[in-house]
Amino acid sequence: MSDIDPVALWTVIIGLGIGSFALRFVFTGLVGDRPMPAWILRHLRYTAVAILPALVAPLVVWPAATDGAFDVPRGVAALVTIVTGLATKNVFAAIFAGAGTLYAMLYLVG
């Protein structure tokens, strides 16, 4: 652990702030209400349903807490969350079922 140079730190804070805003604004800001071609819209319809599972899948299969080893309590908790979500279509219910399962499994196994 070395001390972080303040100039480097503020360069990162400001640069990352501006860069992140630019990424978030690039389409809503520049395209606005101009119509987009049908094929682009068709792809955009699947943005959320593609990115979010892709974000979560590695976290479930190789959890950080176990240094990347597959973990039964976390795997089961993930499965319960998905099944509850599909069955109830209720985000709250799915979160509580998943969290409850995780704690119960960790208590039993751990």
Place this chain on the structure above:
Amino acid sequence: MTSSTTKSAFWEGFRAGAPFLLVIMPFATLFGVLATEAGLSVFESLMFSVAVIAGAAQFTALQLMTEDVPTLIVLASALAVNLRMAMYSASLTPYIGAAPLWQRALVAYVTVDQSYACSIVKFESAPQMSVPERIAYFFGTVVLVCPMWYTFTLIGAVIGAQIPPEFALDFALPITFLALIAPMLRTGAHVIAAATAIVVALLAAGIPYNLGLIVAGLCGMMAGAQAEVWLEQRKAEA
């Protein structure tokens, strides 16, 4: 923004976004703790969270800075982690592109995984919503999330107390995202998009700078769009 329907849209968004506080608060605390441990002042830690509002990118940047990685590489890596935000921006454009520029700029600033996921599910399932209602809903989802992100960064930085591992907080984020995904699987094409993205994400996990996520996302989007075309063709032939 005073009509009763925009007001009710705002409160509906508020209720949809509320569960994410369970994740936001511990993660922000953890960031505050790690930032001060890395030698940042309380003010610097807070400014980090205010400027960036993106947990994963903040953790990435902090980690690399403590490893003395050149500043440009730190910026490039953390921005790569945030590339998905550009995809969110594109995906929101058909719904809110007609809103005034200042509102779109504010939406951009508070576009995070949680606000995007909640809002896109709502916008898709309620196509009759007006643009002001959509904007109100979007802000409703983050009106607590963003201030709490700052507040708990500050608390973590000031207190510097670690959260015990028994809380298994590492898994709070996967669980909340998994809960969000279920309502998105509305058609066969959505299921194909999700399945493709998962398979590619696991295969591409080794790609540096988190770019496997973007590759997986693009593959999932292409698979979903293609499946949609095929399913429509089959319907037309039937």
